[in-house]
Amino acid sequence: MRLDGIVVVLLMLLPFAFPKIPNILTFIYWNVISLAYLFYIAIKRWEFV
Amino acid sequence: MFELPLILLIYIVIGTAIAFYSRRARSQEEFFIANRSLGSVVSALTYAATTYSAFMMVGLVGLTYATGVGALGFELLYLVGTLFLLSYYGPKIWKFAKDYKVVSPAEFLKFRYGIETAKLASVICLIALIPYTSAQLIGVALLLETVGIEFFYGIVIAAFLIASWAFIGGLRGVALTDAFQGVIMLTAAFTIVFYVLNTVDLSKVEKLGEMLYVPNRFWSYERFASLVVPWFFFALTNPQVFQRLFIVKDERSLKRMVIYFGTFGFLYTLLVVVLGLSLKILTVEGSFPLITDRDKVTPELLTRVPQLLSIFVSLSILMAAVTTANSIILSLSSMVSRDLVSEKGFLIGRMSVVLLTMFVAFFASQRFQYIVELSVLSSTILLCQLPLIIGFFHWKRGGKISGISTLIAGFTTSITIAILFPKFVLGSVVTVIVASAVYILASLVEKR
Structure with missing residues (x-):
């Protein structure tokens, strides 16, 4: 198993620990992490075995 | 509104022409998985159009409107989960399916857990995906109601579109019509979001209060987990997307398919959530009525935008529903053909496209619960397959008894709880835990 799946899930759950302040931080954070992970799987080498 | 029937007619003619153009099936492999010959762009668009259903523009807009930014987290966690699963398991599944000439999703399980397990998995998929597919038809019918088409006739129109293109063109027809519709879905989402954004003062976003963070009154830890778990594993447990891994022609196309799908998914999710939040800001500001039934948010919006835009978006939602539903129906038909009756040709599989669609249309006409709950129930039931699929790659033990007992335990648990x-x-x-525990225990005692 690869660790990147666990890492990205933990990062996506992090907003549950953010301070409860009504701003767009959580919105932006989730978008940035998702986009970064998409970029990561695009540049990494895939194993076809 | 007389333009919609005309545009519907044009849409039906174009889709039917594409389906006829694609009609070349002489074998099961061609009819159900396009002979594993599709390129990355068409594969990505059919994957996206199959995955993203009427739930997005109807259900998720409403969920965001009613509950806030937690809906974005739920949907994007699904997306990154899918990207992880597709980048890790996708290549293995694609290669295995190619080497062993796997056509139906349940057939994959046959090689490790026996034909009985594959048959049982097919039956469970049939049971589970009826509500999910019905949700697509309900979404369309609710939408068409707003333009004066009665609910029942909305169901009939959607059912006709679902059955006819899959029946005529098989997977190649479905994939090409999906690709065409996927482009329109994304374009329509962009258009309506930019239209709504022109009327919203985004500096007022902080007025949304607790809707901008998690946890809040709706997005508790438990509710977030309950929605995320079935969707996170969607790519492995839902046959219509699992089977999409068989259709690409080579390794390079598979990787590109996943990346293009991820890009589509990210943009579409972002647009839908921005739309839901924008409408909520408008409600807080008094420019958009307060909608208490969240599935009615998009239909209400469509009565307040220019007629042409309303038609365009309505059509895109219809397309989203059709692309998801006909892919499910075709995938289920492949399981009927390959796993349940083991026919040599694909006549029964083809007839199943029509019969299953009729059954789904009947179920939809009964209108059960909210769309989100219906969809999630389907994915929860399908989770009983998860230990078998993960175990296929990571757990050497286990055969027929493990396969059957895992499916029965997981299925029974999900239905009992519901x-x-x-x-x-x-x-x-709980379904995942029970199914996994039974799988491990059964495989430890089962002789291979």
Whole structure:
């Protein structure tokens, strides 16, 4: 198993620990992490075995 | 509104022409998986159009409107989960399916857990995906109601579109019509979001209060987990997307398919959530009525935008529903053909496209619960397959008995919880735990 799946899930759950302040931080954070992970799987080498 | 029937007619003619153009099936492999010959762009668009259903523009807009930014987290966690699963398991599944000439999703399980397990998995998929597919038809019918088409006739129109293109063109027809519709879905989402954004003062976003963070009154830890778990594993447990891994022609196309799908998914999710939040800001500001039934948010919006835009978006939602539903129906038909009756040709599989669609249309006409709950129940039931699929790659033990007992335990658990404890939100988590425990125990005692 690869660790990147666990890492990205933990990062996506992090907003549950953010301070409860009504701003767009959580919105932006989730978008940035998702986009970064998409970029990561695009540049990494895939194993076809 | 007389333009919609005309545009519907043009849409039906174009889709039917594409389906006829694609009609070249002489074998099961061609009819159900296009002979494993599709390129990355068409594969990505059919994957996206199959995955993203009427739930997005109807259900998720409403969910965001009613509950806030937690809906974005739920949907994007699904997306990154899918990207992880597709980048890790996708290549293995694609190669295995190619080497062993696997056509139906349940057939994959046959090689490790026996034909009985594959048959049982097919039956469970049939049972589970009826509500999910019905949700697509309900979404369309609710939408068409707003333009004056009665609910029942909306169901009939959607059912006709679902059955006809899959029946005529098989997977190649479905994939090409999906690609065409996927482009329109994304374009329509962009258009309506930019239209709404022109009327919203985004500096007022902080007025949304607790809707901008998690946890809040709706997005508790338990509810977030209950929605995320079945969707996170969607790519492995839902046959219509699992089977999409068989259709690409080579390794390079597979990787590109996943990346293009991820890009589509990210943009579409972002647009839908921005739309839901924008409408909520408008409600807070008094420019958009307060909608208490969240599935009615998009239909209400469509009565307030220019007629042409309303038609365009309505059509895109219809397309989203059709692309998801016909892919499911075709995938289920492949399981009927390959796993349940083991026919040599694909006549029964083809006839199943029509019969299953009729059954789904009947179920939709009964209008059960909210769209989100219906969809999630399907994915929860399908979670019983998860230990078998993960175990296929990571657990050497286990055969027929493990396969059957895992499916029965997981399926029974999910149904029991849904019926006896409908307010219990962690049914999906319990289903995975029970199915995994049974799988491990059964495989430890089973002789291979």
